[in-house]
Amino acid sequence: MPSLAPYKSDLDYGYAPGAFPAMECLLHRPDCARRVLLHSKAEGTEAAQKLTALAEKLHVRVEIADKALSRISGKENCFAAAVFSKFDDALTPGAPHVVLHNPSDQGNVGTILRTALGFGVEDVALIRPCVDVFDPRVVRASMGSLFSLRVKVYDTFEDYQAEHPGRALYPFMLDGSRSLPDVLSGDIPADWTLIFGNEGSGLPASFAHLGQPVRIPSNEKIDSLNLSIAAAIGIYGFTRGSASR
Amino acid sequence: MPSLAPYKSDLDYGYAPGAFPAMECLLHRPDCARRVLLHSKAEGTEAAQKLTALAEKLHVRVEIADKALSRISGKENCFAAAVFSKFDDALTPGAPHVVLHNPSDQGNVGTILRTALGFGVEDVALIRPCVDVFDPRVVRASMGSLFSLRVKVYDTFEDYQAEHPGRALYPFMLDGSRSLPDVLSGDIPADWTLIFGNEGSGLPASFAHLGQPVRIPSNEKIDSLNLSIAAAIGIYGFTRGSASR
Numbered sequence: 360m361p362s363l364a365p366y367k368s369d370l371d372y373g374y375a376p377g378a379f380p381a382m383e384c385l386l387h388r389p390d391c392a393r394r395v396l397l398h399s400k401a402e403g404t405e406a407a408q409k410l411t412a413l414a415e416k417l418h419v420r421v422e423i424a425d426k427a428l429s430r431i432s433g434k435e436n437c438f439a440a441a442v443f444s445k446f447d448d449a450l451t452p453g454a455p456h457v458v459l460h461n462p463s464d465q466g467n468v469g470t471i472l473r474t475a476l477g478f479g480v481e482d483v484a485l486i487r488p489c490v491d492v493f494d495p496r497v498v499r500a501s502m503g504s505l506f507s508l509r510v511k512v513y514d515t516f517e518d519y520q521a522e523h524p525g526r527a528l529y530p531f532m533l534d535g536s537r538s539l540p541d542v543l544s545g546d547i548p549a550d551w552t553l554i555f556g557n558e559g560s561g562l563p564a565s566f567a568h569l570g571q572p573v574r575i576p577s578n579e580k581i582d583s584l585n586l587s588i589a590a591a592i593g594i595y596g597f598t599r600g601s602a603s604r
Numbered sequence: 605m606p607s608l609a610p611y612k613s614d615l616d617y618g619y620a621p622g623a624f625p626a627m628e629c630l631l632h633r634p635d636c637a638r639r640v641l642l643h644s645k646a647e648g649t650e651a652a653q654k655l656t657a658l659a660e661k662l663h664v665r666v667e668i669a670d671k672a673l674s675r676i677s678g679k680e681n682c683f684a685a686a687v688f689s690k691f692d693d694a695l696t697p698g699a700p701h702v703v704l705h706n707p708s709d710q711g712n713v714g715t716i717l718r719t720a721l722g723f724g725v726e727d728v729a730l731i732r733p734c735v736d737v738f739d740p741r742v743v744r745a746s747m748g749s750l751f752s753l754r755v756k757v758y759d760t761f762e763d764y765q766a767e768h769p770g771r772a773l774y775p776f777m778l779d780g781s782r783s784l785p786d787v788l789s790g791d792i793p794a795d796w797t798l799i800f801g802n803e804g805s806g807l808p809a810s811f812a813h814l815g816q817p818v819r820i821p822s823n824e825k826i827d828s829l830n831l832s833i834a835a836a837i838g839i840y841g842f843t844r845g846s847a848s849r
Contacts, residue, residue, distance in 0.1 A: 379827070466711070470830050470832075470833065473826055473829070473830060473833075474829060474830070474833050476823075476825050476826050477822035477823060477825065477826040477829055478822055478823070479823055502826065502827060504825075504826060507825055540844055575840075576844075577722035577723055578721075578722060578723070578724055580721050580722065580749075580752055581718055581721050581722040581747065581749060582624070582747060584718070584719060584722055584836075585715050585718060585719070585832075587715075587830075587832070587833065588715065588718075588719050588832065588833065588836045591829075591833040591836055591837060592836060592837065592840050595820075595837050595840075599785055599821075
């Protein structure tokens, strides 16, 4: 393995910056963990000891690498990171899915991964063009949730549909034909897919003809909800038992 | 007014960076608007024309100020901003409130302001220590929602309580004694206050003795939800009619 470069999408490895995301990498993707980097200032801390202990058990090398940490994270105060091999998963047929169509903000995608995992949705698709899901900003915002999920990137939504045909599709749109509470008051098939569009432009109008378009009722005083907020409200609603919807 | 400095908390004015937030400032706090700054590259665009037309109507000066824009926003691609006098509001008694206790992330606070406004909660308190609500990063993340809300900052939660006694308090805590769907299945008084803690440490344990502590049901695979996500789910739940909860 060559010396560590600032992150680029065409590398076959990525960085999980921060002690918590690095630990999540070792715990949930041990086969992908290549190295653990620690800052000399972190030596002896509880977080560093835990990371080191687990890394040794997994035969993953631990290095003191102050300069590499600041170079790869772009921050002076990054005290730990994991270097991991990128991975590629198939999504689970029959399980709930979240599809992010052309998301452009790393923080939003990471936050949505964290929310999805927290509510038990473990299969996430991204449709290109979209942020690089292995970008350290995504990994950081996900708090390492990326390592507990199955994530797959598709060139087009049609490619996703071809691989997962016949599912119950719910595109979230500002002018969706039914409101979220209304949709949730009815029966929801187990193999649902929630679809969210780009931060600025939302979903293309053609998605209004797919499945059941959903609108989150909000007032006219704001333009729209933040993408990660809309996704959270949708995921929360779909994962609550019907009794509590 | 002296030449425009990079933003600091002790200035008596702030910046609303971006055409949309600047427009929100002119529309909803016209009395506070001091100047509109435009980048020379933005001249002639529809957004600049709208801003200019409204500013002229309000007798607010419009300047081409490329250098000031990059200085105050810290970004090269900020094409418009409003300069506004800071304001101070009393919160509405009897209306729903959101209280943010010691929030430390500007993006989270801005996103929560945007979400609150979108769901019709127009009174927000912050408890110190907390981010400066006039920080341009807050204003930007709020998409200018700040200008449509009543926001008040208190030194302590007790100060908030003294000014707004007898309200129905709902502290959101990881170990809250009732789950959100359970709380929402009962009667909710009109004067509810949702309270959310710091990103890292949550609310102090003593808040478990205030009102009805609420837990958002999520699984053990994540440490916690992002603050702006937890707040959004809480606000959405409390503002849906009981029929759709």
